[in-house]
Amino acid sequence: MASSSEDDVPLVKSKANGVKSSDTIPKSVDQAMDKENPTNGHVEAGISVRHGPVEEMDVDEDANGPIMANGVTNGKRKARSSVTNGKSYKEASSSEEDDKPLSKRRKMAAPPKPVLDSDSELSDEPLIKAKAKMPPKVTAAQVGEDSDSDQPITEKLAKKKEKIEKAAEKTAKAIRAEEASSAKKKKQKRVDSDDEDDVPLAKKTTKKIAKPKKEESDDDIPLRRKAPAVSAKKDKTKVKAEAVSPAKKAKGKVKAEKTEDDLAAEAEEEEFRWWENMDKNDNSIKWNTLEHNGVVFPPEYVPLPKNVKLVYDGVPISLHPDAEEIAGFYGAMLNSEVNVSNPTFNENFFFDFKAMLDNTGHGKDKDGNKIKIKEFAKCDFKPIFEYYDAERQKKKALPAVEKKALKAEKDAAEAPYTHCMWDGRKQKVGNFRVEPPGLFRGRGEHPKTGKVKQRVRPEQITLNIGKDAKVPTPPEGHKWKEIKHDQTATWLATWQENINGAFKYVMLAASSDIKGQSDYQKFEKARELKKHIDRIRKDYNRELQSKVMADRQRATAVYLIDKFALRAGNEKGEDEADTVGCCSLKYEHVTLRPPNTVIFDFLGKDSIRFYDEVEVDTQVFKNLKIFKKEPKGPGDEIFDRLTTSALNKHLSSYMTGLTAKVFRTYNASWTMSNLLKDMKSTGTIPEKVKDYNDANRQVAILCNHKRTVAAGHAGQIEKMQEKINGMLYQQWRLKQMMIDVDSKIKKKKGADFFELPEDLDEEWVKKHQEYLVEEHRQKIRKKFEKENEKLVAEGQKEMKDKELNDRLKDADELEKKFKKENKSKKVAAEGKSPSIEKLEASIEKIQQRIETSKIQLEDKDQNKEVALGTSKINYIDPRLTVVFSKKFDVPIERFFSKTLREKFDWAIKSVDEDWEF
DNA sequence: GAGTAGACTTAGGAATATAAAC
DNA sequence: GTTTATATTCCTAAGTCTACTC
Known part of the structure; x- marks a missing residue:
């Protein structure tokens, strides 16, 4: 990142090609900030919006893509994997400059602006040196960092991977063999729910860290001590054998006169209680055997009836089915105001529509004369809309019996895909349907919203399945892109969509064991943070005054993340909506009001506005003032010396797996925990539910979970x-x-x-x-x-x-x-x-x-504009809800719907009312 | 070290099911 | 029984973060 030489050529591009702060903060600047009134970037006189360096950026226009409204180029911003269908989208082809090293990209004509006083003794200290002061790291991510070796990391990792894979396969085979031979014995043992029997096979044969049965007691062992990340990684052979042949546990106990459903439900009931024997570290091998039937494709396009046509310039037009399908996508959503009134949406749609028209010879009128469709404004999609709307109404008006029959038919057709066999256990698949084609509905000001999302063909789909499993037959005349047997992955199928090149995955449902385990680990990690939070806070409070700019920025960012539950804020690509999180906050998103009020106003995830006026520590206030200091202006990043990777790397030095995101989980659950703890909920059940919802709401507000106020x-x-x-x-x-x-x-x-x-x-x-x-x-x-x-x-x-x-x-x-x-x-x-x-x-x-x-x-x-669901589903440790339910004698059904009860089965079954977060 | 592919979680809104009101 | 309101589920976009590549 930074080096002292960069200071010689000041104002080089930072992570977002904006103005960059100097390496260090001399005392004089600190002192000056103490005296000065804090600046308000938006209104206060004396801070000119455009400074020399920013103007200099105009140079970038040809070389580095379009200049944004705020005058800042986005040359270096991250984009999702590029898609090779550049035909339809008017992307300004990303500049060749992007491939050049930053230093070569552009030189600022303006001389270094004396942002700071002549540097203090630390000013020339290379960042790398400053970083050396950071606590040592011990995360799994740093496996390859054994500094004592000259072997390249990649090579080392590749070798390790190879070794691990071999070992894993060997173990898996051993397990399969043992499984077969000892199945009977195990069945018997299961009935007695012998503790030893719950111990994963692999663990029995490998050196196992003794682990108490209850996770509460387990908490006292820091993760690092339990199994260092490195060894955990190396030890991929310690297969996740909790999952080994667990279905057998369910057998042998069933009572006679029960229906098949009862039996199935009971078998499910008698699942192996993985949460009682969870290895919190081993994330490597996710399964040993995996069987599934692939995916369900959406129905092929059915052309419109002859009398339903797009009207162009007053003339009904016949289109090629491929073009008609696209017209249909638009026509069907004419009632979606948000989209069809969005110029970008219309522009993108029409661009893609026209491309298809060009390929298919545009349209013909009733006499067979060719009609070229040139203007969007002349297109009338109403007949198409009316047709689809009528179809919708027809479907809605169908007698209940027919509706039921149709549903039963659909369910039957989909039945083979709804579940898979994961290590011998039947598990629910989440999204087994391939996403149908349509128009991309990017949120907020997404530059690609409205583009045509193409139909996904089997040739684009990669399946992940067990080596010994039968590969699902692709639709007739087709073949799969690839068949993988990746035991470290949890997806069953994947493909890349054509708009952003994003990877889509078919994964298991939230109620599956694997997702449950992941959820459990997430909350355990958040609980683990409790043990480190004091130290972390102490450290960042100290570092708020660091002379090293990068450190001070990092400390300030952690403060904001910890205090206000901000998201990490990764860099975004220019082909995405312009939204931010903590690390990507820009000058204009933060207003400072003396003496210590900070006003956040920005668009966060999903382009949801985050607006908050908060009081902060005076040092934080001062820091933000420094980070916004001239020559920075609108468009420039506040934390120009900080990336989410650097931030997370730092955090992980405190605790394995600690990242910015964990703070959100921790703070949400911690808040809920305290609210519930202090609660003396009495009265009727609705009153108790209201108490709970009030606490839930506070968490939702903390996390800024919003929804649009319903019409009416x-x-x-x-x-x-x-x-x-x-x-x-x-x-x-x-x-x-x-x-x-x-x-x-x-x-x-x-x-x-x-x-x-x-x-x-x-x-x-x-x-x-x-x-x-x-x-x-x-x-x-x-x-x-x-x-x-x-x-x-x-x-x-x-x-x-x-x-x-x-x-x-x-x-x-x-x-x-x-x-x-x-x-x-x-x-x-x-x-x-x-x-x-x-x-x-x-x-x-x-x-x-x-x-x-x-x-x-x-x-x-x-609740009109607060969405309680997101925090309940993702942030509040479900065990807290279970505790509340038990403590105040409110049925859990009042808090968790059927699907949520399935998702949080582990929580419902694992705690009593004394449990604490 | 920077950039990014890939895998996973988080998120709001649409669609659908269910309950309540009429 | 029908309509309306509310709850739940489904859908998929949009984040985070790790590991890989150069």
Whole structure:
């Protein structure tokens, strides 16, 4: 990265080709910042937006691709693997310069700006030296770093890999052999759930680290001590044998008269409880035997009926089926405002559509005359939309029986693909369907949104399957791209999509053992962080004052990640939406308001806005000021001397596997843990659920999990409020009736008790009464009609209108009653032999309903733009929820849906109410 | 050391199923 | 029974991070 020589040619490109900070921070700068008022990049005078160096960048325009709106080129930004179908997309072909080393790419004409005072004693210290001060690393990632060898790392790793693979295969064979010979014995042993039997085969034969059964006690052993990463890596032969022939465990216990489903469910029930014997380190071999049936392809394109056509310039056009299919993609989503009103979406779609038209000879009118489609604006997709919409409606309107039959048919066709056999255990596959072709719906301002996502053919799909398993037959006339037997991978199939070159994978469902294990490890890692967090915080607090710029930036970034749960913020490519995380924050995303308030305003993952005004440590405030210091301006990165790799490398020196992401899990779970711990949830189940959701919401807010407010939300809230008001009125009337029963009650209870509730006034009452009367009338009418229908159906005479009018008198009576009440300010007691006790009981009943409704309303409103699901599914240790459920006696079903209960089966079965995060 | 391919997790919104209200 | 609201599941884009390559 940085070197002292770079300082000689200042303002060389940093990781995002922006302005780069100097290596070190002299005292004078620190002191100056102490005196100065902190700068606000957006508004404060004196900070000009464009400085010399930034202007210099204009030079880059031809050489390094387009200059972004903020004046910064993105020449070096990361892009996903390139795709070789450059035909349709108008990508400015990435510059040849990209291949050149940074130093050669461009030279800044401007002389080095004296950003800092003449360098302090540290100024010339090469970064690499500064880095040497970092704590030693012991992660698996650094396996090849034995400095004592001259052998290239890659070579070493390749050899190691070869060795490991051989050993793994040998072990796998041994296991298979042993499995076969000892299957019977094992079955018997399983029944007795012998501890020893749960020990993975491989572990029995290799040197095993003694491990207590419960993971809680296990926690006390630091991961590193348990099995150093290096040896863990070397020891790939210690196959994950928890997974070895576990299905056998389920057998031998079944009771007689059970249905097949029961048996299957029970077999599933008796799964091996992998979480009781989890090797937290060994991630190398994921399976020994793997059988599956491949993937389900989407149906081939069915051309539109002859009468449904794209209309171009007022003329219905016949298209080649390939072009028509693309027109159909667009036509079918005309109701998707977000997309079809996005110019980029339309532009990209039309570019690809036209390319296909060029290939297929455009269209023909009814007389067979060729029509060239040139302008998007002249295309009318409405007939196509209407056709597809009608199809949708038709499908929706199908009788329930037919719907069911169709579903059953589909389920039957897909049945072979829904599960696989993973080390002999039946496991659910997640996304066994190949993604259908369509238009790419990139989020936010994705430059490729709207492009055509092509149909995936078997020739593009690589399968991963056991060596001994039967390879699924590809669709007729096709073949698979490749068959792999990669035991270190968990995917069953993979292909590369044509838009971004992203790899797509078919993997197991969240409820599978392998995903469960991974989830478990994730939360255990977060719990492990508890033991290191104090030291980490102490260190970064100290390093906030480091003279070495890189270190100070790193410390500041860790502070932000730890405190505000920011994402790491990898570099992004120019072909992606411009979103950021911590390390990629830019000048304009952070505003400083003295004395120590920081305003974050940026688009994060999925282009979701992150806006927060927070108070920070004064040193952090000062640092951010320094990192934003001239000549930096909009477009420049704040942490220009920091990359996520460097950050994670540093973090991993504290704890194996510690990365920025772990902080989010840790902080989310830790927050939830504390909230639940302090909670004295009493009352009804809905109240307890609300308490839980409140805590969940706080975590979701911490993680900035948002959703768009549903259309009609305001109306729904209003409706709920009206309902509550109605109940309040009803309650008030009952109170008035108490006075009617016992006039002394007013004195006894105090006048306040009988006041009209605050939210209601006379005007509202009148309107509500009108509503009630009208409602009553409607009810009478409906009942009358229904009864008449019944009479007709029974062959009897209909009742006459007179009967209806007689019945409607009841509503008139109600109207009169209300009027009288309004006039006399008195409410006569209703019902048979009314008493104070009876009325009080009714009031109390309504009170409870009011409370419940109020809770629901509050819950709904507070949740309107917060998505609770993401944190519940990914960040909050599910065991915390289980503890809450047990401690407060709320069924777990109230928190976890069926799929979540399957996903978190390990959590539900592994803790009691004393468990702590 | 930088760049990136590849594998995996995280994420919001659409589609669908279910429950509640009418 | 039908409509509407809510919950759940599905879908796949968009992140993170490791390991490999140059």
